[in-house]
Amino acid sequence: MEAEHDVVEAELTLHAAGDAAGTPSYDQLAAMTAPRLVTELPGPRARAVIEADARVTSPSLPRAYPFVPARGAGTMVEDVDGNVFLDLNAAIAVCSTGHAHPKVVEAIREQAGKLLHYSASDFYLPIYGETCAALDRIAPMRADARSFLTNSGTEAVEAAIKLARHHTGRQYVIAFLGAFHGRSYGSMTLTASSAKYHEGFGPLLPGVLHAPYGADDPDRYIERVIFKRLVKPNEIAAIVVEPIQGEGGYVVPPDGWLAGLRELCDRHGILLVADEVQSGMGRTGRMWAVEHWGVEPDIVLSGKGIASGMPLGAMTARADLMTWGAGAHGSTYGGNPVACAAALATIDLIRGGLADNAAEVGGFLLAGLRELQRRQPLVRDVRGLGLMIGVEFESGEVADAVEHACFRRGALVLRAGDATIRMSPPMVIDREQAATGLSIFEEACAEVAAAGRAGA
Numbered sequence: 380m381e382a383e384h385d386v387v388e389a390e391l392t393l394h395a396a397g398d399a400a401g402t403p404s405y406d407q408l409a410a411m412t413a414p415r416l417v418t419e420l421p422g423p424r425a426r427a428v429i430e431a432d433a434r435v436t437s438p439s440l441p442r443a444y445p446f447v448p449a450r451g452a453g454t455m456v457e458d459v460d461g462n463v464f465l466d467l468n469a470a471i472a473v474c475s476t477g478h479a480h481p482k483v484v485e486a487i488r489e490q491a492g493k494l495l496h497y498s499a500s501d502f503y504l505p506i507y508g509e510t511c512a513a514l515d516r517i518a519p520m521r522a523d524a525r526s527f528l529t530n531s532g533t534e535a536v537e538a539a540i541k542l543a544r545h546h547t548g549r550q551y552v553i554a555f556l557g558a559f560h561g562r563s564y565g566s567m568t569l570t571a572s573s574a575k576y577h578e579g580f581g582p583l584l585p586g587v588l589h590a591p592y593g594a595d596d597p598d599r600y601i602e603r604v605i606f607k608r609l610v611k612p613n614e615i616a617a618i619v620v621e622p623i624q625g626e627g628g629y630v631v632p633p634d635g636w637l638a639g640l641r642e643l644c645d646r647h648g649i650l651l652v653a654d655e656v657q658s659g660m661g662r663t664g665r666m667w668a669v670e671h672w673g674v675e676p677d678i679v680l681s682g683k684g685i686a687s688g689m690p691l692g693a694m695t696a697r698a699d700l701m702t703w704g705a706g707a708h709g710s711t712y713g714g715n716p717v718a719c720a721a722a723l724a725t726i727d728l729i730r731g732g733l734a735d736n737a738a739e740v741g742g743f744l745l746a747g748l749r750e751l752q753r754r755q756p757l758v759r760d761v762r763g764l765g766l767m768i769g770v771e772f773e774s775g776e777v778a779d780a781v782e783h784a785c786f787r788r789g790a791l792v793l794r795a796g797d798a799t800i801r802m803s804p805p806m807v808i809d810r811e812q813a814a815t816g817l818s819i820f821e822e823a824c825a826e827v828a829a830a831g832r833a834g835a
């Protein structure tokens with residue numbers, strides 16, 4: 380109880396201090412093109428929050444560095460001490476339209492004033508249907524589609540596993556080494572980016588097999604090993620794939636690889652499930668990453684950027700696959716009306732120019748990082764599409780050191796995979812902000828390289 384009281388106290392002090400300090404307006408914050416650090420990091424208020432948090436929250440939460448956000452505008456985020464950061468994370472590819480986009484906030488306000496909730500699983504909620512219709516219209520498949528709405532990415536994955544098994548009557552599912560699909564039992568079983576996600580949790584979901592991903596699969600492991608030695612293809616319900624691996628290190632598969640999976644699925648009546656929770660919603664410069672390769676999945680999964688930060692996910696499937704009956708699947712909160720309002724505004728903004736901006740500024744960022752790679756031997760690889768960019772280093776230690784050096788300079792980036800730093804900024808980022816991000820990243824790499832030379 381005492382610890383809880385401390386957290387509330389810390390928050391109240393913060394609000395009061397923020398007002399007194401005369402913090403920048405939303406527009407002023409959004410227009411900033413560089414970080415502004417006014418305290419050491421973490422600052423005194425951030426330290427107080429972190430100490431209070433450490434007493435009451437689950438120690439399983441994998442905090443990356445001591446960043447304590449208080450408010451955000453566009454690509455900039457202010458912490459509880461008034462330090463302003465350039466956010467190249469977008470809260471891990473979630474705040475797609477930028478922090479607190481006025482159109483999204485307005486849609487949320489309006490809906491919140493009308494109806495906070497009614498379960499669409501049990502009754503008819505107009506905005507739930509509107510959101511499904513919007514998703515079905517943009518789905519990366521020519522056939523008619525239908526959607527099931529969830530609260531998160533992991534629930535969308537669970538829905539896909541259930542639908543695939545239910546529709547095909549088959550039990551096996553294939554996923555890929557390096558994949559991340561979530562932390563509930565089915566999605567955790569599909570996940571194979573790190574053994575830490577499985578440690579201590581077995582037995583996992585039966586019937587899941589893994590194959591090498593992309594360039595690691597030059598000799599068709601699924602056919603050569605799985606179909607031949609383990610399970611006949613007529614027992615496989617689905618292949619679940621991230622078109623670009625996210626948490627596993629922002630890995631882009633070679634051209635033709637996804638099309639090969641599509642062809643394999645067609646040949647054996649297997650459903651191709653594209654997990655676009657991280658890569659979808661315009662982030663790669665197209666609405667869906669699969670569009671870069673002209674591949675149509677049978678089921679597409681979305682989450683993260685779909686509602687600019689409100690909790691929402693979706694499983695969108697070809698309409699003819701939705702053969703399950705009433706009661707087979709549902710959710711109390713999935714497709715909550717406020718989250719749906721945010722999603723409708725988000726989809727409009729993405730289609731209205733933000734996906735194009737992701738392609739344009741993403742291209743600029745990618746080119747800048749490739750130039751940096753030529754100058755900086757610490758950088759081993761630069762890859763990505765649009766605003767989904769990975770920079771690989773020689774080791775996880777180096778990647779972590781660069782991540783922390785960026786934080787100390789006021790830029791937020793995050794490790795992914797074994798030794799990669801991901802950049803997934805809000806899709807409203809402009810060139811000037813991206814250029815600042817590039818120079819901070821270069822300085823951070825130089826600092827880590829110099830420390831390495833001094834320590835050698």
Ligand SMILES: Cc1ncc(COP(=O)(O)O)c(C=O)c1O
Nearest residue numbers: 531532533559560561625656657
């Ligand atoms: C590709 C992918 N699928 C699923 C998930 C799980 O989403 P959530 O954390 O919303 O459950 C994630 C989260 O990082 C993801 O990147």
